[in-house]
Amino acid sequence: MASFPPDIVVLDSDGLLHARFARGKKGPRIVNAKTYRLAEGTFTPAMVTPQLANEASLAEALRRLRNETGKWDHVSLLLPDSWFRINIMDLPSLPKNGNGEAMEMVRWSLKRTLPIPPEQLRVSYTVLSRSGQAAKVLALSALDATLAAIERVFAAAGFEVILIEPV
Numbered sequence: 313m314a315s316f317p318p319d320i321v322v323l324d325s326d327g328l329l330h331a332r333f334a335r336g337k338k339g340p341r342i343v344n345a346k347t348y349r350l351a352e353g354t355f356t357p358a359m360v361t362p363q364l365a366n367e368a369s370l371a372e373a374l375r376r377l378r379n380e381t382g383k384w385d386h387v388s389l390l391l392p393d394s395w396f397r398i399n400i401m402d403l404p405s406l407p408k409n410g411n412g413e414a415m416e417m418v419r420w421s422l423k424r425t426l427p428i429p430p431e432q433l434r435v436s437y438t439v440l441s442r443s444g445q446a447a448k449v450l451a452l453s454a455l456d457a458t459l460a461a462i463e464r465v466f467a468a469a470g471f472e473v474i475l476i477e478p479v
Contacts, residue, residue, distance in 0.1 A: 318332055318333045318334060319331070319332050319333075319381075319384055319386070319387050319388070320332075320333065320387065320388045320389075320390060321377075321387050321388070321389050321390070322390045322391075322479060323389060323390070323391055323462070324391075324392055325350070325354065325355040325362060325392075326349065326350055326352075326354075327347055327348055327349045327350050327373070328347070328348050328350065328370075328373055328377075329345065329346070329347045329348075330344075330345065330346055330347075330348070330377050330381065331344070331345045332344040332345070332381070344381070346377075346380070348373040348376055348377055349373070350366075350369045350370060350373055351366055351369035351372075353365055353366055353369075354366040354369040354370055358455065358458070359427055359428050359455070360395075360396075360397050360426070360427075360428060360433070360453070360454065360455050361395045361396070361454045361455035361458045361459070362395060362458065363455070363457070363458055363461075364458055364461040364462055364465070367461065367464075367465050370462070370465045371465050371468065371469060374465065374466065374469035374471065375469060377469075378469060378470060378471075384471075385470065385471065385472055386471070386472050386474050387466065387471045387472070387473055387474070388473075388474060388475040388477070389462070389466070389473050389475065389476045389477075390476075390477055390478070390479045391454070391476065391477070391478055391479065392478070392479055393478045393479055395454055395458075395478070396452055396453065396454045396478045397425075397426060397433075397452075397453045397454070398450070398451070398452055398478075399421075399422060399425055399450075399451045399453070400440070400448065400449070400450055400451075401418070401421050401422075401425075401448070401449050401451060402446065402447075402448055402449075403417060403418070403421060403446065403447050403448075403449055404445070404446055405417075405445040405446065405447075406418075406439065406442075406445070406446075406447040406449065408442075414437075415435065415437070418435060418437045418449060418451050419431070419433075419435060421449075421451075422435065422451060422453065426453070428455075430453070432455060432456060432457065433453040433454065433455060433456055434453065434454055434455075434456040434459050435451060435452070435453045436451070436452050436453075437449050437450060437451040437452070438450045452478070454476075459476060462476075463476075
């Protein structure tokens with residue numbers, strides 16, 4: 313837990329949950345948790361990931377969060393699994409060094425399975441197994457415009473999002 317901030321925000325379409333963790337004798341423990349409501353329509357349905365339609369609603373929830381919890385800078389952000397597209401793909405070849413070429417191969421493979429161009433997605437991947445040049449890959453993707461908008465609102469409220477993951 314030393315490498316991640318003790319503050320985690322779980323964001324959903326209708327609210328957010330802030331949890332603060334501390335070290336305990338048997339592992340991390342929650343020392344504070346509180347939920348904050350978002351206005352209806354803050355997020356609207358969109359392809360793959362909902363769209364942030366009301367930035368002011370999220371900004372207001374973060375302002376209340378900041379006022380109640382004091383000064384802290386870094387946050388890990390957890391989003392609903394349904395906001396991500398998860399694909400397991402068999403690729404006939406994948407460079408082992410994880411360079412930009414490997415990411416382009418993953419994006420190209422996503423073209424066949426997604427309803428939008430992969431260039432509009434923020435993609436990360438993990439190699440599950442290898443057999444010679446072939447690889448089985450777990451790819452996680454979400455609409456980049458939505459993630460960037462969320463990061464922008466968090467940054468304006470004084471929070472640096474250091475991690476975005478599905479719940």
